[in-house]
Amino acid sequence: MPRRKAKRNCLCATNSAMLSAALPTRSLAVPWGFSCRSTCWMSHRIIFSTPFAVISYFLVWFVPDISSGQVMWYLLFYCTFQTLVTCFHVPYSALTMFISREQSERDSATAYRMTVEVLGTVLGTAIQGQIVGQVDTPCIQDSRLFSVTNSSVAVEEVNITRDAGSLTDTRNAYMIAAGVIGGIYILCAVVLFLGVREKRDASQLQSDEPISFFQGLKLVMKHGAYIKLITGFLFTSLAFMLLEGNFALFCTYTLGFRNEFQNILLAIMLSATLTIPLWQWFLMRFGKKTAVYVGISSAIPFLIMVVVLESNLIVTYVVAIAAGISVAAAFLLPWSMLPDVIDDFNLQHPDAHGHEAIFFSFYVFFTKFTSGVSLGISTLSLDFAGYKTRGCSQPEEVKFTLKMLVSAAPVGLILLGLLLFKLYPIDEDKRRENKKALQDLREEENSSDSDSMELASIV
Numbered sequence: 001m002p003r004r005k006a007k008r009n010c011l012c013a014t015n016s017a018m019l020s021a022a023l024p025t026r027s028l029a030v031p032w033g034f035s036c037r038s039t040c041w042m043s044h045r046i047i048f049s050t051p052f053a054v055i056s057y058f059l060v061w062f063v064p065d066i067s068s069g070q071v072m073w074y075l076l077f078y079c080t081f082q083t084l085v086t087c088f089h090v091p092y093s094a095l096t097m098f099i100s101r102e103q104s105e106r107d108s109a110t111a112y113r114m115t116v117e118v119l120g121t122v123l124g125t126a127i128q129g130q131i132v133g134q135v136d137t138p139c140i141q142d143s144r145l146f147s148v149t150n151s152s153v154a155v156e157e158v159n160i161t162r163d164a165g166s167l168t169d170t171r172n173a174y175m176i177a178a179g180v181i182g183g184i185y186i187l188c189a190v191v192l193f194l195g196v197r198e199k200r201d202a203s204q205l206q207s208d209e210p211i212s213f214f215q216g217l218k219l220v221m222k223h224g225a226y227i228k229l230i231t232g233f234l235f236t237s238l239a240f241m242l243l244e245g246n247f248a249l250f251c252t253y254t255l256g257f258r259n260e261f262q263n264i265l266l267a268i269m270l271s272a273t274l275t276i277p278l279w280q281w282f283l284m285r286f287g288k289k290t291a292v293y294v295g296i297s298s299a300i301p302f303l304i305m306v307v308v309l310e311s312n313l314i315v316t317y318v319v320a321i322a323a324g325i326s327v328a329a330a331f332l333l334p335w336s337m338l339p340d341v342i343d344d345f346n347l348q349h350p351d352a353h354g355h356e357a358i359f360f361s362f363y364v365f366f367t368k369f370t371s372g373v374s375l376g377i378s379t380l381s382l383d384f385a386g387y388k389t390r391g392c393s394q395p396e397e398v399k400f401t402l403k404m405l406v407s408a409a410p411v412g413l414i415l416l417g418l419l420l421f422k423l424y425p426i427d428e429d430k431r432r433e434n435k436k437a438l439q440d441l442r443e444e445e446n447s448s449d450s451d452s453m454e455l456a457s458i459v
Contacts, residue, residue, distance in 0.1 A: 043192075043193055045088075045091050046091055046192060047189060049087035049088050050185065050189040053084035054185055057178060057181070058178045058182055059073075060178070061175055082368065088189070090361045090364050091357070094359075096109055096113065097339060097360075103435055107284070107339075110335050110339070111277065111280035114276055115273060115277070121269055122269040125266060128181065131173050131176055132170070133262065216352065216355040220358045223344075225424065229338065232334070232417045232418070232420035234369070235417035236334070236418075237330065237370040238373060239330075239409070239414045240327055240410065241374035242377065243303070244327075246406050247261075247320075247323075249382075250402040251264055253394045253402065257313060268321075268324040269324065271327075271328070272327040272328040275324065275328045276328045279295055279328055282295070287427065287428040288337050292329070292334075292418070293418060293421070295330070296326055296329055296333075296418060298325060299322060299323050300414060302323060303407045303410055306319040306406070307407040337426070343435070343438055344426055347437050378405060382402075385400070385401040
């Protein structure tokens with residue numbers, strides 16, 4: 001059970017970083033307060049981490065021919081892979097601040113990035129599902145289905161016969177899928193590295209040195225708007241990760257749709273991909289805080305409906321599509337709000353430079369943190385309920401636990417997250433005030449630089 005859920009989360013982490021690398025293919029202008037050196041360093045960090053990330057990802061799915069120590073093997077390479085993906089994701093996410101000074105353009109870039117990330121997850125899920133799905137991996141019958149006498153012998157003979165024929169094919173299928181996904185990962189990283197061109201205008205040259213990491217960390221952690229945003233983001237992300245991480249098991253054992261769960265997961269991801277542009281329009285029309293409340297809360301009635309109504313395939317697909325719409329809002333909107341927090345920070349600390357990566361790195365950290373917490377909660381809960389790995393059926397306690405993990409727990413976390421978003425201080429009026437103040441500050445700085453250059457030319 002732990003290995004299966006760990007691999008599923010590993011796949012999600014890879015897929016979300018995979019195609020997202022194809023985001024910016026235009027020139028990248030370094031905005032006010034940044035040095036070209038920092039952006040070049042981020043691009044090189046992305047490209048240097050990529051081959052090692054692909055190798056470690058492939059080794060996660062490789063089964064070593066050793067009698068002991070396999071747990072340490074998977075722990076080592078899974079942690080290595082997650083570390084290298086973080087080396088990719090932090091600078092890649094931070095590049096949003098380098099694309100434009102305009103809030104609307106950064107919002108558009110964020111929407112485009114999240115669309116490609118979700119699309120990458122869809123593609124990775126489809127690739128792995130189709131390749132591995134070609135291999136027949138039979139479930140294990142409950143021993144209670146056999147006669148009491150010789151029941152253990154019968155179960156053992158059935159399991160040995162089935163496993164001997166499918167184990168090798170399953171291993172090969174997982175490695176083939178890992179190779180294909182790794183190749184796409186490399187391709188997208190190359191597109192990012194070659195497609196983004198850094199440049200700095202003469203008016204944006206600055207001699208100020210970036211503040212130290214610990215000084216920047218202290219300032220960032222004292223910024224109230226950022227703390228409230230990441231706290232709300234933490235709870236809403238945990239809600240949807242619990243839903244996504246357990247929905248396949250819920251469909252298989254609680255609803256009885258063993259042969260449909262891959263299509264249901266694809267429906268969630270496709271729905272999320274197609275509705276991200278809708279939420280981008282909605283936030284521009286009605287504001288980001290309104291979009292957060294409407295988008296994330298829209299999943300609540302459907303999450304309740306899927307466990308209250310009788311098992312029905314059509315209802316399940318409706319819930320999957322609705323969940324995908326809400327997933328799109330949950331992942332787009334907090335990332336779209338982060339640049340507004342950084343603008344607000346810039347106004348309060350105009351002399352602090354080079355802190356933007358700290359904002360994005362902690363956002364990525366909380367994404368990883370919620371993934372780990374979700375995995376731990378799911379694994380411990382199902383193990384306590386008596387989950388049987390690869391079982392054809394599960395006890396009633398497991399089915400009830402799955403209902404809690406995909407309905408009650410996410411609903412409670414969503415409500416708590418929305419309450420914290422209510423405390424988030426940057427509304428549309430505040431955004432406009434910050435935009436105007438930043439423009440005035442930049443114009444004043446440019447005017448001062450022009451006067452200095454004229455004086456220098458006269459001298």
